[in-house]
Amino acid sequence: MTERLDGPQDPPADVAGGPSTGPAETPQRKRRLGPSPAVAIAFLLPAALLLGIWVIYPIVYSVFRSLFDATGTGFVGLGNYTTIFSDAGTLTTIRNNLIWVVVAPIVVTTIGLIFAVLTERIRWATAFKLIVFMPMAVSLMAAGVIFRLVYEESPDKGLANAVLTTVHDTFSSSQGYPEARPRGGDQSPVADQGGAVVTKQPAQAGQPVLVPIVGVKPELLPGDAQPAKAPAAGDGLSGTVWFDFTPGGGGTNNAVDGAEKGLPGMTVEAVRDGQVAATATTAEDGSFSFAGLPAGSYVVRLPASNFEAAYGGLSWLGPTLITPAIIGAFVWVWAGFAMVLIAAGLAAIPRDALEAARIDGATEWQVFRRITVPLLSPVLLVVFVTMIINTLKVFDLVFIIAPASVQPQANVVALEMWRVSFGGGNNQGLGSALAIFLLILVLPFMIMNIRRFRREDT
Amino acid sequence: MSEPIDRPGTPVAQPDAAGSDGEGHVSTATAAAPAGTKAGAPRRGLAGRLVDRLGGGAVQVVMVLLGLFWLVPTLGLLVVSMRTSEVNNAEGWWTIFTKPAELTIGNYANLLGSGFTASFWNTVLITVPTTVLVIGIAAMAAYAFAWMDFRGRDTAFLVVVGLLIVPIQIALIPVASLYGAADMFGSIAGVVLFHVAFGLPFAIFLLRNFFVGIPSSLLEAARMDGASEWKIFASVVFPLGKPAIASLGIFQFLWVWNDMLIALVFADTGNQPMTKYLQSQMRQFGSNVDILSSGAFLSLIIPLVLFFAFQRYFVQGMMAGSVK
Numbered sequence: 001m002t003e004r005l006d007g008p009q010d011p012p013a014d015v016a017g018g019p020s021t022g023p024a025e026t027p028q029r030k031r032r033l034g035p036s037p038a039v040a041i042a043f044l045l046p047a048a049l050l051l052g053i054w055v056i057y058p059i060v061y062s063v064f065r066s067l068f069d070a071t072g073t074g075f076v077g078l079g080n081y082t083t084i085f086s087d088a089g090t091l092t093t094i095r096n097n098l099i100w101v102v103v104a105p106i107v108v109t110t111i112g113l114i115f116a117v118l119t120e121r122i123r124w125a126t127a128f129k130l131i132v133f134m135p136m137a138v139s140l141m142a143a144g145v146i147f148r149l150v151y152e153e154s155p156d157k158g159l160a161n162a163v164l165t166t167v168h169d170t171f172s173s174s175q176g177y178p179e180a181r182p183r184g185g186d187q188s189p190v191a192d193q194g195g196a197v198v199t200k201q202p203a204q205a206g207q208p209v210l211v212p213i214v215g216v217k218p219e220l221l222p223g224d225a226q227p228a229k230a231p232a233a234g235d236g237l238s239g240t241v242w243f244d245f246t247p248g249g250g251g252t253n254n255a256v257d258g259a260e261k262g263l264p265g266m267t268v269e270a271v272r273d274g275q276v277a278a279t280a281t282t283a284e285d286g287s288f289s290f291a292g293l294p295a296g297s298y299v300v301r302l303p304a305s306n307f308e309a310a311y312g313g314l315s316w317l318g319p320t321l322i323t324p325a326i327i328g329a330f331v332w333v334w335a336g337f338a339m340v341l342i343a344a345g346l347a348a349i350p351r352d353a354l355e356a357a358r359i360d361g362a363t364e365w366q367v368f369r370r371i372t373v374p375l376l377s378p379v380l381l382v383v384f385v386t387m388i389i390n391t392l393k394v395f396d397l398v399f400i401i402a403p404a405s406v407q408p409q410a411n412v413v414a415l416e417m418w419r420v421s422f423g424g425g426n427n428q429g430l431g432s433a434l435a436i437f438l439l440i441l442v443l444p445f446m447i448m449n450i451r452r453f454r455r456e457d458t
Numbered sequence: 459m460s461e462p463i464d465r466p467g468t469p470v471a472q473p474d475a476a477g478s479d480g481e482g483h484v485s486t487a488t489a490a491a492p493a494g495t496k497a498g499a500p501r502r503g504l505a506g507r508l509v510d511r512l513g514g515g516a517v518q519v520v521m522v523l524l525g526l527f528w529l530v531p532t533l534g535l536l537v538v539s540m541r542t543s544e545v546n547n548a549e550g551w552w553t554i555f556t557k558p559a560e561l562t563i564g565n566y567a568n569l570l571g572s573g574f575t576a577s578f579w580n581t582v583l584i585t586v587p588t589t590v591l592v593i594g595i596a597a598m599a600a601y602a603f604a605w606m607d608f609r610g611r612d613t614a615f616l617v618v619v620g621l622l623i624v625p626i627q628i629a630l631i632p633v634a635s636l637y638g639a640a641d642m643f644g645s646i647a648g649v650v651l652f653h654v655a656f657g658l659p660f661a662i663f664l665l666r667n668f669f670v671g672i673p674s675s676l677l678e679a680a681r682m683d684g685a686s687e688w689k690i691f692a693s694v695v696f697p698l699g700k701p702a703i704a705s706l707g708i709f710q711f712l713w714v715w716n717d718m719l720i721a722l723v724f725a726d727t728g729n730q731p732m733t734k735y736l737q738s739q740m741r742q743f744g745s746n747v748d749i750l751s752s753g754a755f756l757s758l759i760i761p762l763v764l765f766f767a768f769q770r771y772f773v774q775g776m777m778a779g780s781v782k
Binding site for chain 2: 145335
């Protein structure tokens with residue numbers, strides 16, 4: 001939560017919208033008749049004590065502590081800092097933080113800008129803004145649980161993979177018989193050809209094609225598979241694809257026996273001169289036939305796609321995708337913040353400038369690119385910088401979404417700091433060094449805040 | 459409710475006379491106001507309407523999809539929290555549309571008897587005092603920064619501005635050892651004080667910027683009448699500052715309510731808030747989905763209610779904090 005709400009705390013840049021920022025606070029302070037300094041100190045004392053003991057003293061303490069080893073007794077100089085940049089684990093955290101800083105702020109700012117512009121085009125903009133802004137109120141802990149559910153690996157449980165597989169299966173249907181292969185040997189009428197299965201002899205209409213397949217995993221045999229039927233010699237090019245294996249033994253190889261099951265859902269192609277002339281799909285008993293195919297001889301082919309595993313989506317929570325997946329959750333949380341700030345900036349843009357450009361014949365895109373975006377740049381900068389600071393401090397989302405086994409791959413500096421000092425590492429020297437490292441990372445923005453504030457306020 | 463978020467440019471509410479003292483002493487957020495309101499009217503101009511007609515259909519569809527994208531994950535959590543573990547392990551929550559009969563409040567009922575209830579009260583015990591303390595302490599300091607003259611005031615305030623983005627990680631180890639020495643480790647008071655300290659920079663910054671916008675004539679009149687500084691603070695500045703205090707209050711409340719890191723380090727098991735309790739259930743995510751989903755949903759109900767009820771202040775606080 002922390003990193004989330006102190007986002008808005010930073011006042012990094014000036015602005016919202018050009019014209020109105022002008023009248024900053026200025027004159028008048030000199031004329032105040034003030035009370036005695038003692039009174040001022042009394043008013044400031046509670047805050048000063050709290051800030052001094054809980055914030056400022058710890059910064060100093062951490063600097064010293066970071067120069068000592070785990071026990072706090074042995075002076076190691078900059079040893080802990082060397083560890084940060086040499087240990088494989090911490091290097092991963094730095095690499096991940098780098099990915100975060102490069103990707104997340106750009107994505108959030110862009111999405112915020114798109115949303116802000118689009119909401120001007122709909123009547124239910126308020127409802128939309130509330131929906132997108134809502135995750136800001138929710139704890140990152142709860143957001144983590146929400147996305148842990150979304151990213152569940154099984155397409156039957158995780159929403160992300162359910163959507164992916166649905167989309168995938170709409171565009172390519174493969175029943176999926178991984179590891180199945182044609183029966184080998186000279187007697188077999190079919191052979192493997194680069195993952196696909198083809199007939200050794202060209203087939204013709206009236207001659208049923210036999211495609212014996214072996215090695216089908218029993219659990220992948222569809223429940224609706226029917227006993228295979230030896231194809232009758234019909235008019236068109238037809239045949240049978242079946243599992244040439246009789247449970248319990250017996251049966252003749254390369255011949256359809258009574259107990260053997262057809263393989264439904266196989267894609268079958270009739271190929272002539274390297275061109276696919278027709279495509280068919282096998283029925284529940286494994287039979288197929290090509291309708292309306294010109295007479296002639298064809299090679300019958302079962303393309304390699306039949307032998308790939310059914311598409312199961314992506315493993316979001318696996319070691320490779322974990323960081324992008326968590327960034328996705330981060331974008332979900334922060335897009336509303338970006339959108340609301342940018343929309344406010346948008347509302348402050350003088351409409352006359354836009355209208356004038358349109359009257360001069362500028363296209364909507366030109367207006368957007370040449371007028372809207374430049375006028376918005378101060379707000380975009382605020383959002384961008386706030387997001388950089390937040391990505392540097394990201395902790396909760398990584399901690400909650402990444403399963404324990406992938407945490408080393410998803411790790412970031414803020415999490416590593418906690419892990420090393422409290423979560424089992426028990427090395428507060430290294431922990432202090434990591435905390436100082438984090439402070440140094442945000443230092444430029446701190447200086448930026450102070451300078452900007454000075455310029456505006458005095 | 460609809461109005462405020464629609465016009466985020468509205469001021470963080472200023473004291474009535476803020477503009478009229480003629481001294482240009484406007485608080486930061488108020489600065490954006492005139493432009494925001496002015497722009498409202500001509501927005502639906504000719505060109506705008508033309509664009510509405512042309513791209514309207516496509517934009518509507520895209521926006522509906524995007525809205526669903528943002529809404530559906532939370533909806534999923536709600537449905538999962540209202541189904542038994544067996545059902546959740548067998549099928550996706552979206553099958554609820556064909557099997558609405560599977561909904562049950564069993565998970566929530568089970569939660570009531572567990573450690574979750576205690577952690578809910580701990581969250582309240584941590585959040586409420588923190589919010590009150592931050593508001594009180596920050597308002598006093600902000601008043602001093604805004605309306606009192608003392609040496610080093612500007613420098614001190616710049617320090618506060620600098621502290622705005624200090625990562626809390628920096629204080630975990632030092633404060634832990636302080637608490638160890640003071641025998642405060644694990645206590646609610648320790649968690650509260652840590653939150654208060656790290657809430658102060660933003661609170662002082664926000665309130666000071668608002669307080670300087672109060673017309674000086676009001677304060678000077680009170681001082682002429684011989685009112686004590688405390689009386690001026692309590693009966694003039696604090697009441698006039700209500701809008702900014704409301705913004706601060708909601709922010710601070712949500713921030714503390716939703717915190718996990720500070721609780722993780724400083725609250726022991728007996729004093730842990732919901733976030734820490736739920737985190738401890740994460741390790742067996744698969745078998746604890748019933749507790750986690752219902753607990754997470756309960757933990758976000760109060761923030762959501764507050765958000766919808768006070769979103770105007772929420773947005774204003776955000777604008778005042780960021781749009782400087």
